[in-house]
Amino acid sequence: MVHLSKNSRLGDIIDHPVGHDMCYRLLLMLGLNPLLLKNPLLRRLRFRTLAKLSHGQLDDAFMDSFFHLLNIEKDRPVNKMGEPTTAWWKEATIYQIYPRSFCDSNADGIGDLRGIINKLDDLKALGVDALWLSPIYRSPDDDNGYDISDYYDIHEDFGTMDDFDELIVELEKRDMRLIMDMVLNHTSDEHAWFQEALRDPKSPKRNYYFLRDAASSKSVKSEDTPSQECGDLSPPNNWTSFFRGSAWRYFPEEELWGLHLFSKKQMDLNWESEALRDEIMEILHFWLKKGVSGFRLDVINYISKAEGLPEGNETIGAMLSFYGIEHYVFGAKLHEHLREMQTRAFTPYRAFTVGECPGVGREMSKLLAGEERGEMDLVFSFDHLENPGFTRWDDYRYDLDYYKHYMINEQEALGSNHWMSLFFENHDNPRMISKVNPDPHVREQLGKLLALLLFSMRGTVFLYQGQELGLINEDFRSMDDIRDVESLNYYREKVAEGNEDQGWRDILAGSRDHARTPYPWDDQPHAGFSPVTPWIESSSSNRSNHLNAQRADDNSVWHFYRKLIDIRRHHKGLVYGDVKFVKKKKRHYWACYRTYGDKRYFIEANLSDKPIKRPTGNPEGRLIISTHSSQKNLLQPYEAAIYEL
Ligand code: ISL
Ligand code: CA
Numbered sequence: 160m161v162h163l164s165k166n167s168r169l170g171d172i173i174d175h176p177v178g179h180d181m182c183y184r185l186l187l188m189l190g191l192n193p194l195l196l197k198n199p200l201l202r203r204l205r206f207r208t209l210a211k212l213s214h215g216q217l218d219d220a221f222m223d224s225f226f227h228l229l230n231i232e233k234d235r236p237v238n239k240m241g242e243p244t245t246a247w248w249k250e251a252t253i254y255q256i257y258p259r260s261f262c263d264s265n266a267d268g269i270g271d272l273r274g275i276i277n278k279l280d281d282l283k284a285l286g287v288d289a290l291w292l293s294p295i296y297r298s299p300d301d302d303n304g305y306d307i308s309d310y311y312d313i314h315e316d317f318g319t320m321d322d323f324d325e326l327i328v329e330l331e332k333r334d335m336r337l338i339m340d341m342v343l344n345h346t347s348d349e350h351a352w353f354q355e356a357l358r359d360p361k362s363p364k365r366n367y368y369f370l371r372d373a374a375s376s377k378s379v380k381s382e383d384t385p386s387q388e389c390g391d392l393s394p395p396n397n398w399t400s401f402f403r404g405s406a407w408r409y410f411p412e413e414e415l416w417g418l419h420l421f422s423k424k425q426m427d428l429n430w431e432s433e434a435l436r437d438e439i440m441e442i443l444h445f446w447l448k449k450g451v452s453g454f455r456l457d458v459i460n461y462i463s464k465a466e467g468l469p470e471g472n473e474t475i476g477a478m479l480s481f482y483g484i485e486h487y488v489f490g491a492k493l494h495e496h497l498r499e500m501q502t503r504a505f506t507p508y509r510a511f512t513v514g515e516c517p518g519v520g521r522e523m524s525k526l527l528a529g530e531e532r533g534e535m536d537l538v539f540s541f542d543h544l545e546n547p548g549f550t551r552w553d554d555y556r557y558d559l560d561y562y563k564h565y566m567i568n569e570q571e572a573l574g575s576n577h578w579m580s581l582f583f584e585n586h587d588n589p590r591m592i593s594k595v596n597p598d599p600h601v602r603e604q605l606g607k608l609l610a611l612l613l614f615s616m617r618g619t620v621f622l623y624q625g626q627e628l629g630l631i632n633e634d635f636r637s638m639d640d641i642r643d644v645e646s647l648n649y650y651r652e653k654v655a656e657g658n659e660d661q662g663w664r665d666i667l668a669g670s671r672d673h674a675r676t677p678y679p680w681d682d683q684p685h686a687g688f689s690p691v692t693p694w695i696e697s698s699s700s701n702r703s704n705h706l707n708a709q710r711a712d713d714n715s716v717w718h719f720y721r722k723l724i725d726i727r728r729h730h731k732g733l734v735y736g737d738v739k740f741v742k743k744k745k746r747h748y749w750a751c752y753r754t755y756g757d758k759r760y761f762i763e764a765n766l767s768d769k770p771i772k773r774p775t776g777n778p779e780g781r782l783i784i785s786t787h788s789s790q791k792n793l794l795q796p797y798e799a800a801i802y803e804l
């Protein structure tokens with residue numbers, strides 16, 4: 160096994176899975192084209208030469224951290240040849256529901272399980288095979304359910320366990336499956352485990368979390384990580400939270416520090432504790448026994464933290480604006496923990512798993528979800544959601560040509576033992592149409608184009624509620640319209656820095672609330688979501704694009720999605736077929752062939768808002784679906800089509 164160091168050549172670093180994905184991220188952040196990774200000249204450079212060029216930015220401390228992270232991983236991905244094995248979850252269209260905002264059945268302004276049950280026929284009519292529900296467990300809702308206080312109970316806002324059992328029955332009747340969101344990196348501070356851990360130093364639960372004695376923690380005060388509400392004390396290390404500020408919360412009564420990578424009320428779990436892992440297995444069994452088909456595992460790649468919780472590297476911290484990430488993004492025991500869940504819980508039920516893995520790219524995903532690895536089935540990674548040089552908070556126009564090259568890169572580099580998740584939206588991101596082009600005139604065409612791009616690639620398609628209606632970002636008027644803890648903390652920090660206006664612009668571009676507003680069903684008050692004012696409100700541009708109107712219009716975005724789902728069901732070649740892109744260099748032009756047995760398909764699209772010339776002339780074959788009624792030689796703005804050859 161090669162040991163990587165600053166004397167290694169970039170080529171060897173890029174051939175290492177963690178090295179590859181980290182360098183990819185780095186280039187994205189620097190606003191550079193990640194295709195540079197293939198450049199032979201660059202590959203020959205030694206890392207220390209590159210470091211010299213960085214004018215001391217990539218100093219020795221940085222290199223120590225970086226190579227330490229790389230050298231933890233000893234395995235290398237294998238790419239198998241041939242046809243992929245078949246599986247229900249590869250063919251399925253999986254639909255994510257944000258329960259708070261889907262349908263309110265009891266007029267309290269909050270969506271609930273009975274609301275979902277009432278709408279199952281609509282979802283069936285669209286053609287979805289499985290639902291993924293964002294968390295519905297008991298929770299004080301500091302982060303809308305991603306802070307669980309009881310894994311064995313249903314949130315009272317959402318209904319009861321009887322409602323849940325009924326949902327399972329109703330789904331089975333319709334031949335649909337259920338995938339639960341499972342948050343195992345942290346619990347709410349209101350979870351009984353945490354309360355006991357805090358109160359009782361002798362309790363075994365104390366080891367379920369990262370609780371540190373204030374008296375014994377180091378006393379060097381770091382300026383960058385202001386330690387809130389704790390007088391002169393400083394936190395055990397410099398790690399920062401994804402939701403701003405230090406990742407440590409001080410509990411004055413107990414004189415303890417507790418680690419939270421997310422909000423102050425989301426306390427990180429210590430997977431080193433065997434007793435905790437036993438509890439986790441029990442939780443998984445509980446839901447699997449009820450008949451759920453699998454789990455979406457929240458930030459699952461963060462569960463293995465470096466022993467001793469060492470200081471985060473300053474350079475990495477400054478670069479990412481999060482300190483400490485190298486100590487948990489791909490921890491030493493991650494594979495072991497995933498395998499334990501697989502053998503003890505998932506395999507006995509043949510459960511499906513998709514791990515949400517921020518910071519993980521293509522090559523690391525192969526190690527987490529390669530068929531032969533015994534870890535998970537699929538990974539959500541996020542390198543395609545923003546263009547190079549931009550973050551979610553930036554107001555810019557997303558260039559779909561970046562997506563094209565990203566997809567070419569992915570689809571060509573995966574073996575038959577790998578499978579990718581295909582998605583543009585979820586509850587953590589603004590709407591994709593708004594990112595690409597907010598011009599209302601192109602909204603429908605663009606919605607259809609994005610749909611066709613998703614459904615014509617090799618992978619599992621995940622839709623987020625409202626995407627099938629072509630919903631767009633909300634026109635929030637002020638911070639009073641915003642509910643999300645991340646947005647609220649972010650804005651507060653901007654105000655404290657004196658950047659209020661910038662803060663508001665950032666919220667308008669990137670707030671997670673854009674995707675969390677009520678689903679528009681019909682022309683009733685609040686678009687039929689609820690008879691009363693909902694917990695968060697949507698704008699008229701989304702309310703008027705409701706499901707009822709779209710079902711009545713054969714040309715709607717909803718019908719386009721419905722047709723695509725149906726086509727995929729009948730043309731397995733679009734699921735499993737081999738992918739060959741052509742005319743890759745032609746800007747704004749997307750063209751690829753899919754081959755599966757004796758079936759062949761051609762997919763063609765114009766990624767821009769201007770007409771472009773068809774470089775191949777009029778394609779042969781039978782047109783299966785198109786966004787426009789096709790014209791010769793010219794592709795209309797955002798036109799896209801699939802042909803069977
Ligand atoms: O939005 C982000 C912060 O900038 C993402 O990094 C996001 O927090 C990350 O993808 C993790 O998301 C998941 O875990 C969070 C929860 O808030 C998100 O809703 C969930 O999808 C903590 O549980
Ligand atoms: Ca309700």
